[in-house]
Amino acid sequence: MSLLEVKSVSKSFGSLAAVREVSLAVAKGELRAVIGPNGAGKTTFFNLISGFFPPTAGSIVFDGVDITRMPAHRRVALGMARTFQITEIFPELSVAENVRIGAEVAAGYSRRPWLSRKNATALRRRVEELLVLAGLAAKADRLVGELAHGDQRAAEIAMALALEPRLLLLDEPTAGMGDQETYDITQLVRRLHRDSNFTIVLIEHDMRVVFHLADRITVLDQGRLLAEGTPKEIAANEAVQAAYLGKVA
Amino acid sequence: MSVVSLPATRRLARRPMALALIWLLLLAAPYWMPLAGGYTALGTRVLVLGLAAMSLNFLLGFTGVLSFGHAAYFGLGAYGAGLALKFATASTPLALVLGTLLGGVAGAVLGALIVRRRGVYFAMVTIAFGQVFYYIAFRWNSLTGGDDGLRGFSRQPLHLGAFTVDILGNAEAFYYFVLLCFAIAVGMMAFLLRSPFGRTLLAIRENERRARFLGIPVELHIWLAFVISCTFISLAGGLDALLNNFANPRELHYSQSGDIVIMAVMGGMRSFWGPLLGAAVFVVLQDYVSSLTTNWMSFIGLLFVVVVLLFPRGLLGFLQRRTDA
Amino acid sequence: MTQLLLFNITNGLIIGAFYVLMALGLSLILNLSGIINFAHGGFLAIGGYFAFTLTPYLGFWGALLVAPLLTAILGFAIERVLIRRLYGRDPLYSLLLTFGLAFIFQDVTRFIWGAQGLPVSVPAFMAQPLSLDFFFITGYRLFMVGVVAAAVALLFVLLRYTRVGIRIRAGTLDLDTVAALGVNVRALRTLNFAVGIFLAGLSGVLAGGQLGLEPTMGDGLLMPSFIAIIVGGVGSLTGTLLGGLLIGVASGVTSVFFPSASEAVMYVMMAAVLLVRPRGLFGEEGMMT
Numbered sequence: 001m002s003l004l005e006v007k008s009v010s011k012s013f014g015s016l017a018a019v020r021e022v023s024l025a026v027a028k029g030e031l032r033a034v035i036g037p038n039g040a041g042k043t044t045f046f047n048l049i050s051g052f053f054p055p056t057a058g059s060i061v062f063d064g065v066d067i068t069r070m071p072a073h074r075r076v077a078l079g080m081a082r083t084f085q086i087t088e089i090f091p092e093l094s095v096a097e098n099v100r101i102g103a104e105v106a107a108g109y110s111r112r113p114w115l116s117r118k119n120a121t122a123l124r125r126r127v128e129e130l131l132v133l134a135g136l137a138a139k140a141d142r143l144v145g146e147l148a149h150g151d152q153r154a155a156e157i158a159m160a161l162a163l164e165p166r167l168l169l170l171d172e173p174t175a176g177m178g179d180q181e182t183y184d185i186t187q188l189v190r191r192l193h194r195d196s197n198f199t200i201v202l203i204e205h206d207m208r209v210v211f212h213l214a215d216r217i218t219v220l221d222q223g224r225l226l227a228e229g230t231p232k233e234i235a236a237n238e239a240v241q242a243a244y245l246g247k248v249a
Numbered sequence: 250m251s252v253v254s255l256p257a258t259r260r261l262a263r264r265p266m267a268l269a270l271i272w273l274l275l276l277a278a279p280y281w282m283p284l285a286g287g288y289t290a291l292g293t294r295v296l297v298l299g300l301a302a303m304s305l306n307f308l309l310g311f312t313g314v315l316s317f318g319h320a321a322y323f324g325l326g327a328y329g330a331g332l333a334l335k336f337a338t339a340s341t342p343l344a345l346v347l348g349t350l351l352g353g354v355a356g357a358v359l360g361a362l363i364v365r366r367r368g369v370y371f372a373m374v375t376i377a378f379g380q381v382f383y384y385i386a387f388r389w390n391s392l393t394g395g396d397d398g399l400r401g402f403s404r405q406p407l408h409l410g411a412f413t414v415d416i417l418g419n420a421e422a423f424y425y426f427v428l429l430c431f432a433i434a435v436g437m438m439a440f441l442l443r444s445p446f447g448r449t450l451l452a453i454r455e456n457e458r459r460a461r462f463l464g465i466p467v468e469l470h471i472w473l474a475f476v477i478s479c480t481f482i483s484l485a486g487g488l489d490a491l492l493n494n495f496a497n498p499r500e501l502h503y504s505q506s507g508d509i510v511i512m513a514v515m516g517g518m519r520s521f522w523g524p525l526l527g528a529a530v531f532v533v534l535q536d537y538v539s540s541l542t543t544n545w546m547s548f549i550g551l552l553f554v555v556v557v558l559l560f561p562r563g564l565l566g567f568l569q570r571r572t573d574a
Numbered sequence: 575m576t577q578l579l580l581f582n583i584t585n586g587l588i589i590g591a592f593y594v595l596m597a598l599g600l601s602l603i604l605n606l607s608g609i610i611n612f613a614h615g616g617f618l619a620i621g622g623y624f625a626f627t628l629t630p631y632l633g634f635w636g637a638l639l640v641a642p643l644l645t646a647i648l649g650f651a652i653e654r655v656l657i658r659r660l661y662g663r664d665p666l667y668s669l670l671l672t673f674g675l676a677f678i679f680q681d682v683t684r685f686i687w688g689a690q691g692l693p694v695s696v697p698a699f700m701a702q703p704l705s706l707d708f709f710f711i712t713g714y715r716l717f718m719v720g721v722v723a724a725a726v727a728l729l730f731v732l733l734r735y736t737r738v739g740i741r742i743r744a745g746t747l748d749l750d751t752v753a754a755l756g757v758n759v760r761a762l763r764t765l766n767f768a769v770g771i772f773l774a775g776l777s778g779v780l781a782g783g784q785l786g787l788e789p790t791m792g793d794g795l796l797m798p799s800f801i802a803i804i805v806g807g808v809g810s811l812t813g814t815l816l817g818g819l820l821i822g823v824a825s826g827v828t829s830v831f832f833p834s835a836s837e838a839v840m841y842v843m844m845a846a847v848l849l850v851r852p853r854g855l856f857g858e859e860g861m862m863t
Contacts, residue, residue, distance in 0.1 A: 309666075315665060315666055315669070317669065362845065362849060365852060368608075368665055369604070369609070369610050369665045369669070370804075370808055372665070372669060373800050373803070374804060374844075374848065376800065377797060377800050377801055377804065377844055378841070378844075378845075380797050380841070381838070381841045384837060384838065384841070385838075388834065388837075504673075504676075504677070507612075507670070507673040510666075510670065511673075511674075514666070514670065544685060546677050546678070546681035547681040547682065547685075549674075550673075550674040550676070550677030550679075550681065551674065551678060552674070553670050553671065553673055553674025553675075553677065554656065554671060554674045554678075557667045557670045557671045557674070558656070558659065558671075561663070561667060
């Protein structure tokens with residue numbers, strides 16, 4: 001059974017149809033890349049899955065639960081975590097605090113006025129674990145707003161991981177990054193996928209990253225599903241090539 | 250590797266020296282104030298407004314919510330305590346509790362109505378609702394005394410078993426009573442801000458969208474912060490009524506809300522104790538300027554303008570920059 | 575009974591028209607620049623006082639035209655020197671700034687013109703009631719409504735058909751795009767602000783003729799303006815227009831049945847709108863939320 005099933009989902013803004021009847025099924029442990037030329041509706045699609053706004057048609061089922069109209073924060077509680085194209089973090093708090101807040105929510109502490117020593121220690125350990133995983137242990141006390149772009153993205157991913165998600169949605173994780181940072185983030189995502197077995201859906205423009213990481217690829221163009229398949233199949237797909245090349249011409 | 254001392258909480262905990270100094274100053278106020286040309290009741294007023302400003306800042310500086318109608322809850326606390334003393338009880342602490350409850354409940358109800366709004370719209374609505382109470386205080390003559398304010402009550406000496414504390418006649422005794430209430434309130438606020446719940450408020454301030462996408466039910470948390478803030482500010486209002494043995498309808502006007510906000514901003518919104526400093530400066534300045542000229546309103550207005558244009562981070566923010574650099 | 579009701583509805587419409595004039599100015603500024611102009615009441619008062627000072631030289635009609643203009647010029651100056659610096663910042667700061675300005679205005683007007691209420695003379699033919707039945711409709715009140723109607727009409731024409739007006743409306747929806755299209759957004763904001771203040775000044779002149787002048791006269795009108803905007807819907811001038819009339823009428827009608835609650839009813843309406851349709855009657859979803 002798929003972890004995430006998106007059934008013929010559409011989204012229109014007034015007369016602008018941003019997403020048209022797109023379907024997608026992601027199996028547990030899969031890494032799916034969503035690609036497409038600019039304006040293909042990828043981020044809108046993500047917004048539908050993560051609960052930014054409801055679709056105008058279609059349904060979304062997450063691990064057997066219909067989440068089509070569910071508000072964002074409840075989808076998070078169900079196990080969906082997301083990062084944004086423009087990194088969304090808490091700039092004037094430290095890296096550790098950023099991650100800690102995520103961990104506290106995941107542990108159900110978000111309305112607790114107090115933590116017992118036992119719980120506090122367990123939490124602290126969890127935060128350290130996540131920081132190490134994201135490669136940020138050395139920068140734990142730095143204010144996130146002051147970090148380099150790549151580190152901010154890693155921090156954002158660490159925060160998402162703190163939620164103990166079953167599905168990770170990464171919106172252009174390497175956006176705006178130079179080669180080294182792109183490499184680091186790609187390695188991080190790879191570790192998460194291969195070693196920790198996370199189910200991941202990511203939007204990417206950088207084809208090297210896509211072909212390096214993805215199990216399967218979904219291609220969108222002008223809001224519609226253009227193609228879906230393994231990286232090999234997609235690379236050979238003429239319609240996909242036309243969609244990309246056509247845009248350039 | 251330990252992540253125990255995290256920057257924001259370190260900021261809150263204060264360096265212990267600074268904290269000790271603050272409390273020392275507060276405890277010894279009735280002694281050093283006369284030497285500086287002040288008087289005890291002025292110190293009490295600073296505590297009261299400082300509490301009000303710190304309560305507002307719980308919402309403004311720490312949750313990032315632009316609430317501008319807080320004077321209403323201050324007033325509700327004042328009238329609540331006054332009416333309680335006038336008609337219901339001779340116990341000052343009980344009257345305080347009743348006043349605080351009135352403001353807190355009002356905050357809970359109104360907060361629920363407005364918690365989905367943000368930014369300037371939220372500010373507008375909080376002001377408009379605040380004015381309802383101002384208007385009620387003015388119009389409901391028979392109960393509130395209307396334009397003249399609520400009179401005919403006074404704080405009562407505290408009878409604690411074997412001995413009596415004369416907070417009515419003795420200004421110093423009352424100062425310490427207020428300081429005690431202040432300490433409890435401030436302690437609770439600090440405690441809350443340092444808790445997991447408090448951190449979610451910081452998260453909401455820093456990046457509401459991210460907070461939502463971490464699974465924090467933002468509206469609920471803002472409502473909770475709103476209720477907490479209103480409760481403590483109505484405590485301040487109750488104390489104010491006790492200080493003056495009088496409840497003034499003008500203290501419910503939105504201009505009073507503005508005063509409280511400027512105290513918080515002037516002292517430093519991002520710091521826990523900043524608003525107290527802001528309140529001290531404001532009260533002293535107002536006291537001083539109004540004794541010099543009838544145009545003190547212009548000076549207050551000018552103060553607003555100057556703070557906004559030149560010291561948006563407030564005095565403590567300004568000093569912090571200096572020491573960081 | 576019906577006559578009493580009619581009486582009060584009409585009265586309410588007249589009051590409402592007044593709220594509309596004030597609220598529209600406030601709304602214009604709020605929509606384009608995201609600023610709540612607390613000093614709006616102060617500008618109103620200044621407009622009235624300017625008219626008072628100018629009347630001996632320019633007569634009633636001259637003052638009616640020139641005073642709002644002068645007030646607008648003052649608004650222009652203040653926007654350029656002070657308010658403009660706060661646009662990129664947290665809305666808290668512009669709120670506090672206009673707050674402070676309100677205090678200063680009130681004090682300065684008191685300083686220059688004195689704290690006593692000043693009587694304002696209107697042309698004699700206007701002071702007469704039109705009929706004994708509708709004794710409250712003096713020529714002046716009708717004149718006021720006429721001026722408001724003319725001003726509102728002119729405003730809507732400005733916004734609909736002039737280039738500047740279209741830019742303002744576009745800017746309300748998406749200022750970034752407007753800027754990207756090469757429009758001088760700073761100048762646009764200044765002009766928009768000045769127009770809003772012109773309306774405030776005009777309100778002041780009219781109010782002076784009806785109520786007399788005193789430094790705090792703007793205060794009492796600020797809240798109804800807020801409520802008109804909230805009820806009508808933030809972001810919509812039509813909403814503000816209808817909101818103002820609605821609360822005026824509601825206020826008028828309530829004074830038939832519960833005279834002391836006529837002010838309260840505005841707040842009740844606001845609460846009702848917030849509960850049932852938080853974006854206001856004509857508000858756009860997502861405006862300012």
